[in-house]
Amino acid sequence: MKRQTLYTIWLPALVAISYFSACKDKKTETPAPAVIAGKGGSSILRVIPRHHTKEIDSCTVYIKYNAQDLPANGKYDDSLKVVKDSSGHPYAIFTGLKKGNYYLYGFGWDKSIADTVLGGSPHIITTDGTDDMYLQITEGD
Secondary structure (H helix, E strand, O other): OHHHHHHHHHHHHHHHHHHHHHHHOOOOOOOOEEEEEEOEEEEEEEEEEEOOOOEEEEEEEEEEOOOOOOOOOOOOOOEEEEEEEEOOOOOEEEEEEEEEEEEEEEEEEOOOEEEEEEEEEEEEEEEEEEEEEEEEEEOOO
């Protein structure tokens, strides 16, 4: 008789509880909007290209929005030639950026070794304001 009570009373009760707990109204949550990097924000990214520890003043810095890797098609969204500040330090400054993921790539000339230097690195802007980044570039070997 115990086995029959288990199948006739408890099993249907457990099925009913499972059914009603699974059928609760699920609130439709709107996912947070994805962070879209690019122009239109209030962030500034100051990029200082360096070959080992030496700052490189003959360089162009390329930027790709919404990327963390070298673009497969080789196309970037913007580029700037490096300039020197009042104390002689080279930099490229990208203004009006939104928070998000960026990929930076530098291509230049190191006078001290008389050779082309290049390289890239991902960067994430997480706050408004000015963000400094050292972009490490090398001979490409």
